[in-house]
Amino acid sequence: MTRLLAYTDGACSGNPGPGGWGALLIAKDGEQVLKERELKGGEAQTTNNRMELLAAIHALEALGRRSAITVVTDSTYVKNGVTGWIHGWKKNGWKTSAKKPVKNDDLWKRLDAAQAAHDVTWEWVKGHAGHPENERADELARAGMAPFKKG
Numbered sequence: 001m002t003r004l005l006a007y008t009d010g011a012c013s014g015n016p017g018p019g020g021w022g023a024l025l026i027a028k029d030g031e032q033v034l035k036e037r038e039l040k041g042g043e044a045q046t047t048n049n050r051m052e053l054l055a056a057i058h059a060l061e062a063l064g065r066r067s068a069i070t071v072v073t074d075s076t077y078v079k080n081g082v083t084g085w086i087h088g089w090k091k092n093g094w095k096t097s098a099k100k101p102v103k104n105d106d107l108w109k110r111l112d113a114a115q116a117a118h119d120v121t122w123e124w125v126k127g128h129a130g131h132p133e134n135e136r137a138d139e140l141a142r143a144g145m146a147p148f149k150k151g
């Protein structure tokens with residue numbers, strides 16, 4: 001049975017500052033890799049959290065049809081937000097429990113729509129801990145940031 005995974009990561013040089021996002025999509029049959037696809041991009045002035053969100057968004061938006069996919073992120077912000085906090089934010093009209101506007105609500109809304117189009121399982125992995133696919137996603141994020149860094 002084919003299993004689809006997306007390893008996502010964001011990076012920022014300064015926060016805010018130039019940033020990048022990366023996603024590694026892998027189709028597997030058991031342990032055999034059938035296909036891989038790398039995605040990356042960046043912005044001149046952004047934050048790490050926005051880049052983490054964009055990595056997940058682009059991974060999901062890249063899928064051509066409804067799919068079962070596991071998104072693996074090293075961002076507790078993304079994982080906790082999309083599996084927990086977002087439900088309250090939507091119920092409260094995109095306000096936090098303190099009645100303040102949700103930061104990055106434009107991207108949270110986009111992520112909510114992107115995940116609604118698929119059957120998504122979210123997993124967290126510790127970043128910079130030698131996990132090969134997470135390290136590749138980090139490399140993609142840094143490559144996505146590179147054109148926006150000065151010097």
